[in-house]
Amino acid sequence: MSTSTLPVSLRSGTVAASGRRRSTRLPLWLVSWLQVGPLALILIVLFALPTILFLVVSFYDYDRVGIYPAFLLDNYRELLTTPATWRVYVSSLRFAFIVWAITLFLGFNIAYFLIFHIRSGITRTVLFLLCAIPFWTSGIIRTIAWIPFLGRNGAFNQILMGLGLTSHPLTFLLFSDFAVIVTYVHLFTLLMVGPIANSLSKIDPALLEAAVDAGASRWRTMVDVVIPLSKTGIVLGSILVFTQVMGDYFVVRQMSGGQSASIVSMLSTQIQAMEYPPAAANAVVLVIFVAILVAGMMRIVDVRKELVK
Amino acid sequence: MTSATTKPVSRRAVLGGLGAVAGSGAVTGFPTIWAQNIKDVVLHHAGPPVTAIPAIAEQATKDLGFTVQMQASENADLLNRFLSQSSAIDCADIALTNQRYLIGRNVLQGIPVGKFKYWDQTLSLFTKGEYPDGRKIIQQGITPSMVLYATDATGQKVTKGGAASDFVTGIPTVTNGDTLGIRPDLVGRKVDSWADVLSPEFKGRAAIQDNPTIGIIDIAMAIEARGDLKYGDKGNMTKAEIDKTVDAMLETKRSGQFRSFWTSFDQSVNLMASGEVVIQSMWSPAVAAVRSRGIPCTFQPLKEGYRGWGYTLGVMKHVDGLKLDCFYEYMNWYCAGFPGSFIAREGYYSAQPDTARKYLTPAEAAYWFDGKPAATDILSPFGKVMEKAGNVRDGGTLWQRLGNIAVWNSVMDEDRYLTRRWNEFITS
Numbered sequence: 001m002s003t004s005t006l007p008v009s010l011r012s013g014t015v016a017a018s019g020r021r022r023s024t025r026l027p028l029w030l031v032s033w034l035q036v037g038p039l040a041l042i043l044i045v046l047f048a049l050p051t052i053l054f055l056v057v058s059f060y061d062y063d064r065v066g067i068y069p070a071f072l073l074d075n076y077r078e079l080l081t082t083p084a085t086w087r088v089y090v091s092s093l094r095f096a097f098i099v100w101a102i103t104l105f106l107g108f109n110i111a112y113f114l115i116f117h118i119r120s121g122i123t124r125t126v127l128f129l130l131c132a133i134p135f136w137t138s139g140i141i142r143t144i145a146w147i148p149f150l151g152r153n154g155a156f157n158q159i160l161m162g163l164g165l166t167s168h169p170l171t172f173l174l175f176s177d178f179a180v181i182v183t184y185v186h187l188f189t190l191l192m193v194g195p196i197a198n199s200l201s202k203i204d205p206a207l208l209e210a211a212v213d214a215g216a217s218r219w220r221t222m223v224d225v226v227i228p229l230s231k232t233g234i235v236l237g238s239i240l241v242f243t244q245v246m247g248d249y250f251v252v253r254q255m256s257g258g259q260s261a262s263i264v265s266m267l268s269t270q271i272q273a274m275e276y277p278p279a280a281a282n283a284v285v286l287v288i289f290v291a292i293l294v295a296g297m298m299r300i301v302d303v304r305k306e307l308v309k
Numbered sequence: 310m311t312s313a314t315t316k317p318v319s320r321r322a323v324l325g326g327l328g329a330v331a332g333s334g335a336v337t338g339f340p341t342i343w344a345q346n347i348k349d350v351v352l353h354h355a356g357p358p359v360t361a362i363p364a365i366a367e368q369a370t371k372d373l374g375f376t377v378q379m380q381a382s383e384n385a386d387l388l389n390r391f392l393s394q395s396s397a398i399d400c401a402d403i404a405l406t407n408q409r410y411l412i413g414r415n416v417l418q419g420i421p422v423g424k425f426k427y428w429d430q431t432l433s434l435f436t437k438g439e440y441p442d443g444r445k446i447i448q449q450g451i452t453p454s455m456v457l458y459a460t461d462a463t464g465q466k467v468t469k470g471g472a473a474s475d476f477v478t479g480i481p482t483v484t485n486g487d488t489l490g491i492r493p494d495l496v497g498r499k500v501d502s503w504a505d506v507l508s509p510e511f512k513g514r515a516a517i518q519d520n521p522t523i524g525i526i527d528i529a530m531a532i533e534a535r536g537d538l539k540y541g542d543k544g545n546m547t548k549a550e551i552d553k554t555v556d557a558m559l560e561t562k563r564s565g566q567f568r569s570f571w572t573s574f575d576q577s578v579n580l581m582a583s584g585e586v587v588i589q590s591m592w593s594p595a596v597a598a599v600r601s602r603g604i605p606c607t608f609q610p611l612k613e614g615y616r617g618w619g620y621t622l623g624v625m626k627h628v629d630g631l632k633l634d635c636f637y638e639y640m641n642w643y644c645a646g647f648p649g650s651f652i653a654r655e656g657y658y659s660a661q662p663d664t665a666r667k668y669l670t671p672a673e674a675a676y677w678f679d680g681k682p683a684a685t686d687i688l689s690p691f692g693k694v695m696e697k698a699g700n701v702r703d704g705g706t707l708w709q710r711l712g713n714i715a716v717w718n719s720v721m722d723e724d725r726y727l728t729r730r731w732n733e734f735i736t737s
Binding site: 063064078083084087088091147148151152153154171174258259260261266270271273 | 384385388389392409410413414513516519520521522562567568569570571572579583584585720724725727728729731732733735736737
């Protein structure tokens with residue numbers, strides 16, 4: 001919600017709307033408040049208040065039977081001095097980076113294919129639907145479905161053994177980092193395809209022709225024209241994938257069989273033990289960390305400006 | 310729910326005259342309070358999925374004349390509901406370990422022992438902290454006597470040394486001794502010790518529960534069985550003991566021993582049924598669930614003994630008047646046999662096994678409680694064959710199992726430190 005653009009747009013509308021405004025007698029400031037109101041209310045109730053709550057609780061003292069108002073830094077000190085915390089952040093970042101690279105590669109290529117190679121609008125819609133329809137089922141089901149497929153006696157191992165490619169079932173397929181990454185890629189590639197396809201569809205095909213006419217190779221056209229113009233989509237998709245992986249709990253726990261942990265699964269162990277203040281501290285650190293990451297990505301491209309173009 | 314609490318005035322007015330009726334009706338069986346007034350009462354019963362079974366609520370509603378509703382949730386979710394939304398619940402299955410969190414927090418009220426008809430038939434390991442042969446039960450972990458007897462009607466304090474009193478924090482309902490589950494067809498040798506879960510022979514095929522309080526006790530049983538460490542109290546470890554245990558666990562994990570760490574009932578069933586895992590910490594109903602799929606699975610008795618646990622039925626502080634009378638009715642119904650027979654078929658024991666026996670067929674009672682070969686096919690609570698005629702239950706008789714408890718489920722004094730170290734183990 002940009003405060004600088006709001007008054008300008010209202011001022012430009014003043015002359016044309018002056019007659020109507022007099023009849024309804026709504027003062028300008030009230031109009032602004034009404035416009036901002038619904039979203040502000042949702043954000044305050046569902047985001048700001050809970051965030052403030054766990055920020056406050058993160059400084060509390062606690063024991064088995066309750067939490068006690070206090071201003072202690074112990075929860076943060078314990079969190080930041082435990083090797084487990086650093087390990088789990090490194091591990092989550094590693095997952096996020098690998099998944100980001102794979103989904104970006106897949107997502108960009110799928111989007112490019114859909115936008116520039118498919119000429120027929122109907123075919124494109126059908127292909128888009130093919131990408132999207134699996135996402136109408138729950139993520140939990142799509143995650144769990146991999147387990148019987150990748151298991152020791154699962155379908156994939158049976159195929160491999162049936163083809164004589166391996167004599168023993170491959171156990172690294174399930175309850176491993178491999179399984180986690182496969183599932184993430186499956187779940188999150190569409191988050192890349194959507195925004196990138198949106199950006200690509202705004203590129204005037206004449207620009208590509210002009211580039212070719214001017215003697216640019218396909219590669220140069222891609223690097224100098226297509227990628228810069230789809231930067232918004234790439235950054236948006238990247239933000240979605242990064243935040244999903246960093247905030248994940250379910251996939252890591254299910255697919256690594258509890259062998260790897262995510263930041264949130266660590267937090268969940270604390271909640272299971274009724275230790276709310278350290279869990280809150282954990283959440284605060286995660287929110288700050290992800291906010292810095294997203295802010296960094298936003299610096300690369302001004303998504304707000306690009307979106308209204 | 311609100312309907313029962315918003316109009317207490319009229320109900321309580323009626324109740325004054327009702328006391329006499331209720332008292333005189335006590336001999337005639339269910340329901341003993343006046344049916345006209347109780348038909349609007351709804352009793353909300355919360356518990357874990359293994360005991361908060363809708364079929365039990367349906368039967369209670371049919372037998373008692375008021376409505377019982379079951380609400381199932383797991384572990385911390387359940388405890389959270391007790392602590393933060395106890396007014397939305399009327400009574401609950403409370404693990405002995407959860408009592409540690411609830412006593413003194415104005416969540417529950419005391420229950421007068423005199424209101425309970427089956428106290429004499431309740432297992433002495435709850436009521437006296439001893440076995441029928443007079444042996445005292447082991448004092449490791451949270452034992453029944455540590456949380457059972459309250460000093461007064463408020464139920465906010467337990468008696469010194471677990472001395473018997475006229476009030477209890479909850480009525481004992483369910484108990485069992487947990488052990489390792491194995492796939493007898495896949496382990497390829499005799500398994501008879503907790504140490505086997507750490508044996509390199511089962512590398513990549515073992516699992517434990519991803520729950521600090523229970524997981525570490527299972528591993529401590531294994532480490533002690535291996536002879537590496539002697540614990541003072543496995544249910545209440547010192548920091549040094551926690552460190553040694555977690556360090557050993559880290560080493561075992563690095564060697565690739567564990568295939569998985571499970572968090573939910575169905576995960577443990579699927580790990581075993583699919584053969585991903587051949588030896589793991591497990592619950593009795595999960596073993597039954599694997600078996601009713603036709604897959605061999607044994608709840609293997611181990612020479613070091615069992616990890617015991619128990620549940621009590623407690624009533625929330627806000628319940629009063631007619632509803633409280635209804636709760637007492639329900640409590641007596643609950644321990645009169647039907648629910649006990651239901652959970653017996655899951656492999657658990659009712660704390661009043663003699664009443665449960667009446668609702669089991671002679672063949673079932675002989676199989677589940679007496680360690681005798683099944684005279685007929687034995688069905689799971691949901692009607693599937695889980696044991697063929699002629700087979701014997703693993704673990705033998707009720708007292709062979711419950712008489713051999715080596716440690717009780719626990720909440721340790723150092724639980725804060727334990728959670729930190731457990732997270733280290735899981736993230737390594």
